[in-house]
Amino acid sequence: MSFTQNLEVNQPVFNSKIFSLNNLNDKLFLLCGSSGNLKVLSIVAGALCVHDEFLLPQVSGQVCEASKPIIFFYVKRLFPPQRWVSSALLCSDNRLIIGDRCGNLHVYVPQFPDPIQSLFKLHSRLGVSFLKCKNDTLFTAGRDGLIQTLRVHDTDKDVLTKVSTTRLLKNYIGQYFA
Secondary structure (H helix, E strand, C coil): CCCCCCCCCCCCCCCCCCCEEEECCCCEEEEECHHHEEEEEEEECCEEEEEEEEECCCCCCCCEEEEEEECCEEEEEEECCCCCEEEEEECCCCCEEEEECCCCEEEECCCCCCCCEEECCCCCCCCEEEEEEECCEEEEEECCCEEEEEEECCCCCCCEEEEEEEECCCCCHHHHCC
């Protein structure tokens, strides 16, 4: 039994680099290209099929910071926002929840390219690293050591509301979601 499938793609999915690839379920995956362009794809009979396209919002004034040690002090360098996906989750009601590289969370619905809700700076500049939905509760974990708990509503507006924040010490984050 072979678990590999050779796929020959004759035309590019994007005209740029692919910055991230996220598995959404057994059949769908999410690709992120430059400028926050997103495509939900599947492989059908050896060919790529585009199911939907989305766009990460451009956040004016938001920058990602990086500190670089120079002898005895740190100098902060500012970079333009890094508009690519760091984690993605497809909920049972076909809502797509995306965590980006700057710590923001975005909610998308099919056939609409812009997010219906965005929560900015939910995590630090290191991004959202994990998303899990259980019943009507969404858990997000970031590389900043925080677990954010959000309530998922069935409305079209304000889908997510923040419930609590938990700071982890030096424990492994996986034990909370097993």
